[in-house]
Amino acid sequence: MTGKGKKINDIGLSREDYKGKPSTLCLGCGHNAIVGQIISACHELNILPESLIKVSGIGCSSKAPTYFMDRSFGFNGLHGRMPSLATGALFADTSLIGIGVSGDGDTASIGMGQFKHVTRRNLPMLYIVANNGVYGLTKGQFSATAEQGLALKKQGQNRYVPVDIVWEAIAGRASFVARSFSGDPQQLKALIMAGLHHKGIAVIDVISPCVTFNNHDDSYHSYAWGKSHEVALHELSFVPPVQAIKVQYAEGETINVPLYDGTHILLKKLAHDYEPTNRAGALEMLEEANNRNELITGLIYINPKQSTLFDLYDLPDIALNRLPAEKLRPSPESLAEINQIMY
Amino acid sequence: MAQTQSKKPVQRRLSGVNEFSINIGTENGSGSQTANLTILRAIFKMGVPVSGKNIFPSNIQGLPTWYKIRVSQSGYGGRRKEADIVVAMNPKTFTADQGDLVKGGLFLYADDIKDPIERDDMILVAMPVKKLVKEAKPHRDLRKFVANMIYVGVLANLLGIEMEPIKAALDYHFKGKESPVEFNIKMIERAYQWAEENLDLEIPYKIEPRDLTGNAILVDGNTAAGLGTIYGGMHFVSWYPITPATSLPEAILEYAPKLRLDPETGKSTYVIIQAEDELAAIGMCVGAGWAGLRAMTATSGPGLSLMAEYASLAYLSEIPIVIWVVQRVGPSTGLPTRTAQGDINLAYYLGQGDTKHIMLIPGNVKECFEFGWKALDLAEKYQTAVFCLSDLDLGKNQWMTEPFEYPDTPIERGKILWEEDLEKIKDEWGRYRDLDGDFIPYRTVPGNIHPKGAYFARGTGHDEFANYSEHPEVWRKNLDRIKNKIDSSKADIPEPVITKIREAKNGIIAFGSMDAALVEALDYLKADGVKLNYLRLRSLPASDQVLDFIRSHEKVYVLENNRDGQMHGILSLELPEKAQDMISIAMLDGLPINAEWIREAVLNEETD
Numbered sequence: 001m002t003g004k005g006k007k008i009n010d011i012g013l014s015r016e017d018y019k020g021k022p023s024t025l026c027l028g029c030g031h032n033a034i035v036g037q038i039i040s041a042c043h044e045l046n047i048l049p050e051s052l053i054k055v056s057g058i059g060c061s062s063k064a065p066t067y068f069m070d071r072s073f074g075f076n077g078l079h080g081r082m083p084s085l086a087t088g089a090l091f092a093d094t095s096l097i098g099i100g101v102s103g104d105g106d107t108a109s110i111g112m113g114q115f116k117h118v119t120r121r122n123l124p125m126l127y128i129v130a131n132n133g134v135y136g137l138t139k140g141q142f143s144a145t146a147e148q149g150l151a152l153k154k155q156g157q158n159r160y161v162p163v164d165i166v167w168e169a170i171a172g173r174a175s176f177v178a179r180s181f182s183g184d185p186q187q188l189k190a191l192i193m194a195g196l197h198h199k200g201i202a203v204i205d206v207i208s209p210c211v212t213f214n215n216h217d218d219s220y221h222s223y224a225w226g227k228s229h230e231v232a233l234h235e236l237s238f239v240p241p242v243q244a245i246k247v248q249y250a251e252g253e254t255i256n257v258p259l260y261d262g263t264h265i266l267l268k269k270l271a272h273d274y275e276p277t278n279r280a281g282a283l284e285m286l287e288e289a290n291n292r293n294e295l296i297t298g299l300i301y302i303n304p305k306q307s308t309l310f311d312l313y314d315l316p317d318i319a320l321n322r323l324p325a326e327k328l329r330p331s332p333e334s335l336a337e338i339n340q341i342m343y
Numbered sequence: 344m345a346q347t348q349s350k351k352p353v354q355r356r357l358s359g360v361n362e363f364s365i366n367i368g369t370e371n372g373s374g375s376q377t378a379n380l381t382i383l384r385a386i387f388k389m390g391v392p393v394s395g396k397n398i399f400p401s402n403i404q405g406l407p408t409w410y411k412i413r414v415s416q417s418g419y420g421g422r423r424k425e426a427d428i429v430v431a432m433n434p435k436t437f438t439a440d441q442g443d444l445v446k447g448g449l450f451l452y453a454d455d456i457k458d459p460i461e462r463d464d465m466i467l468v469a470m471p472v473k474k475l476v477k478e479a480k481p482h483r484d485l486r487k488f489v490a491n492m493i494y495v496g497v498l499a500n501l502l503g504i505e506m507e508p509i510k511a512a513l514d515y516h517f518k519g520k521e522s523p524v525e526f527n528i529k530m531i532e533r534a535y536q537w538a539e540e541n542l543d544l545e546i547p548y549k550i551e552p553r554d555l556t557g558n559a560i561l562v563d564g565n566t567a568a569g570l571g572t573i574y575g576g577m578h579f580v581s582w583y584p585i586t587p588a589t590s591l592p593e594a595i596l597e598y599a600p601k602l603r604l605d606p607e608t609g610k611s612t613y614v615i616i617q618a619e620d621e622l623a624a625i626g627m628c629v630g631a632g633w634a635g636l637r638a639m640t641a642t643s644g645p646g647l648s649l650m651a652e653y654a655s656l657a658y659l660s661e662i663p664i665v666i667w668v669v670q671r672v673g674p675s676t677g678l679p680t681r682t683a684q685g686d687i688n689l690a691y692y693l694g695q696g697d698t699k700h701i702m703l704i705p706g707n708v709k710e711c712f713e714f715g716w717k718a719l720d721l722a723e724k725y726q727t728a729v730f731c732l733s734d735l736d737l738g739k740n741q742w743m744t745e746p747f748e749y750p751d752t753p754i755e756r757g758k759i760l761w762e763e764d765l766e767k768i769k770d771e772w773g774r775y776r777d778l779d780g781d782f783i784p785y786r787t788v789p790g791n792i793h794p795k796g797a798y799f800a801r802g803t804g805h806d807e808f809a810n811y812s813e814h815p816e817v818w819r820k821n822l823d824r825i826k827n828k829i830d831s832s833k834a835d836i837p838e839p840v841i842t843k844i845r846e847a848k849n850g851i852i853a854f855g856s857m858d859a860a861l862v863e864a865l866d867y868l869k870a871d872g873v874k875l876n877y878l879r880l881r882s883l884p885a886s887d888q889v890l891d892f893i894r895s896h897e898k899v900y901v902l903e904n905n906r907d908g909q910m911h912g913i914l915s916l917e918l919p920e921k922a923q924d925m926i927s928i929a930m931l932d933g934l935p936i937n938a939e940w941i942r943e944a945v946l947n948e949e950t951d
Contacts, residue, residue, distance in 0.1 A: 048792065049797075050792035050794065053634075065799075066811070070797075071794060073787075073788075073789040073797045073800075074797075074798075074800065075633055075800040076799065076802065077626070078656060078802065081622060081623070081626045081653070083623075083626075084622070084625075084626025085627075085630035085633075087581075087616070087627045087630060088628060088630025088631030088632070088634065088638065089631065089634040089789060091636065092579075092634030092635050092789060092790065093790035095790075113619055113620065114619070117623065313611060314609075314611050315611060316605055316608055316612065317608075317610075319790050320612070320613075320614070320636055321578070321634055321635030321636055321788055321790055322790065323578070325753065325754040325756065327605055328576030328578070328637070329750065329754055330573065330602040332749045334602055335747055338598075338747065339558070339560055339746035339747055342560035342746075342747075343384055343515065343560060343562075
């Protein structure tokens with residue numbers, strides 16, 4: 001080991017092997033930090049880049065997949081409609097890992113419908129929302145997550161109450177819902193790792209400041225506000241299966257959430273005494289935190305046992321897109337029978 | 344085009360034995376479809392060619408609905424303007440239904456309708472519907488439904504429809520469930536007996552058993568298209584309910600579980616998913632198509648409008664998908680339960696920018712099956728969106744047709760590279776590089792773990808290696824290649840069907856469900872002394888054969904079921920030098936165009 005970038009993981013790949021094209025986002029953009037943590041998480045989890053697909057919609061956030069994992073298939077689709085793209089694609093080979101990167105406009109405005117339906121269907125994928133409360137590429141309009149009263153240069157004051165993506169995801173029956181802050185890289189990476197091992201949809205709402213259009217100290221989506229108002233629910237670590245045996249769970253101080261594949265999420269209690277497995281409790285906690293003007297981060301809701309979209313289909317072991325042609329066309333005899341009954 | 348007066352009367356050789364039409368007016372939701380299909384199927388079982396059209400409202404229960412049965416041993420399947428027999432079961436349309444009858448036709452009606460009989464040239468039969476139903480003592484809930492069996496029984500008696508095929512039809516309808524079959528048969532027999540004892544009529548209409556249906560089948564176009572898709576090896580269907588397309592994916596839901604389980608493992612070799620809207624339905628298809636699945640969706644005009652942006656993405660990023668469009672009347676919500684060919688322009692050019700898609704246009708239900716599988720092959724071969732344009736008349740009505748033919752070519756997956764293929768490929772592969780000089784690049788699909796296999800698909804400008812590019816030359820070159828690729832499909836897409844007659848100087852072009860009525864109209868016109876060569880267009884972009892047909896005729900009529908003559912416009916753009924010789928014959932009122940109207944419209948032009 002001669003440096004961070006040179007560290008070789010268990011499948012013989014260095015961090016370099018997980019990189020994408022150089023970012024063309026603004027210097028200091030929160031989204032770059034998200035990209036960095038996706039790269040680190042995938043590297044540390046020994047994910048073969050070719051076994052992962054990355055999809056996105058339209059917007060600054062949706063450019064992000066270009067900047068990580070060049071060796072993975074990617075599709076930069078339409079505004080607000082990444083979930084449908086991901087649904088069709090992941091059915092082709094259900095062993096693929098899916099990462100979707102969306103934004104607050106892409107998810108909470110134009111894409112709200114598809115967002116709610118992909119959570120409801122519990123499509124196994126990691127769904128990251130890079131949430132900055134503002135439209136970047138069209139240069140500084142309010143998004144649906146912008147707080148009421150926010151003042152922006154050209155737009156004046158925001159009249160409307162914001163959409164809370166975490167609340168919507170929980171109400172939409174997503175099976176893994178978290179919030180993080182791109183100024184909190186350690187927590188973000190742990191959540192991404194856990195999300196990648198979760199069986200079902202893992203939604204992470206990442207408050208990701210826009211340094212160009214929405215980073216005033218009093219803005220909810222700024223670095224300064226996030227740093228001074230963040231209340232982490234717990235100190236969170238993702239425990240791969242090898243280490244799981246060694247970890248001692250101190251009773252009363254930690255919550256251990258086992259995932260389906262033998263990995264664990266370990267939550268060390270902090271400010272709140274909080275169990276993330278209760279849907280109604282999660283919403284109540286969010287409402288209270290909101291009243292206290294806190295930016296709650298951490299794993300807010302998880303149900304590792306909820307059945308996924310793929311569980312509802314009796315698919316072959318071999319990927320659908322590798323089925324040989326002869327498996328796809330019924331026999332001539334079957335058509336003769338159909339012709340007999342058509343009347 | 345305005346309705347014109349006949350220059351010469353249509354020859355009345357269409358009323359008689361095995362040659363007549365029945366118009367049945369009932370109330371929506373009263374179960375009349377069971378009765379109507381029973382008549383239709385029984386006549387078919389007697390070996391006599393027959394077709395049925397449901398003229399229905401956008402409603403679950405209560406509004407008027409009609410069923411038109413065309414019995415034609417000459418094989419005509421189009422709608423007749425008038426009916427030889429009218430069955431009037433609905434008081435709300437009692438007066439109007441009298442207007443549909445030919446002079447001296449047979450008018451059957453429920454005797455509890457007290458509205459006035461306004462014509463004195465009809466053969467009247469007042470059926471004691473309520474009395475006969477009451478005597479049969481059906482369960483209270485069933486009264487309304489079995490009432491329709493009365494006209495089945497009366498018609499069976501008057502026309503000579505045999506009881507054996509009626510029973511077979513009911514068995515089929517109720518999938519062998521004994522009690523409804525038995526009760527309905529009893530009701531029919533009761534009505535038959537009443538007619539036997541009380542009616543003594545001289546009518547020219549009769550069903551005489553023939554051997555003219557051979558191994559033909561009776562089926563609707565949506566079922567045919569659904570089955571074609573299944574035999575085409577589709578992997579993925581996503582859809583959103585919309586009239587009149589819904590029964591297409593529903594046919595897949597019905598038949599795929601029987602046909603598409605892997606015989607070795609019993610696992611499902613396909614996925615069907617009802618999406619939250621048409622935006623998602625096509626989005627899922629594009630995702631699936633990108634990832635190497637043969638994907639299909641089905642919709643109608645309003646849904647097609649919503650699909651525009653994804654269609655444009657499929658075109659630019661070169662993703663194979665198939666979109667079935669079962670057209671209904673627009674603009675807007677229009678007439679959701681009536682037929683049209685009004686989305687030709689919308690489908691052909693769907694999407695922002697210079698999009699122009701491959702379009703297949705089945706002209707009968709057999710072709711709905713054939714194009715069902717062919718479209719999937721073409722989409723993968725040309726790596727693009729392929730549209731199949733059907734309509735309500737073709738998709739939702741019962742047509743007699745030759746049996747479905749098993750695909751005569753193997754499944755075509757196009758240029759897909761897997762790991763071992765990438766090892767073998769000599770030139771440097773790039774997702775959008777034209778290595779073969781045929782404008783069609785090679786593609787890889789997710790799951791391919793070769794280190795050089797992955798690429799980044801996008802709706803933005805890209806170079807041959809799929810990298811983002813705003814370079815003017817890169818953009819122009821790529822878009823030109825895509826245009827050439829689509830144009831090169833002309834050699835592969837279904838060629839036109841041309842029917843020539845001697846000494847014809849003029850021609851007529853039609854497509855889709857127009858065929859049935861036009862074939863009949865051409866016979867009338869021949870008798871009128873008007874000779875037309877007929878080209879049935881089956882795909883776009885228009886091939887040389889189509890353009891040669893236009894060039895080689897003095898005048899060419901383009902017949903279509905819309906207001907503005909959309910296909911006429913497309914063909915005029917293809918061949919501007921002949922545009923003035925192309926004459927649009929277009930009409931849209933929600934009903935299938937009939938032969939009489941076509942004849943009059945052509946005669947009007949010919950004598951101008």
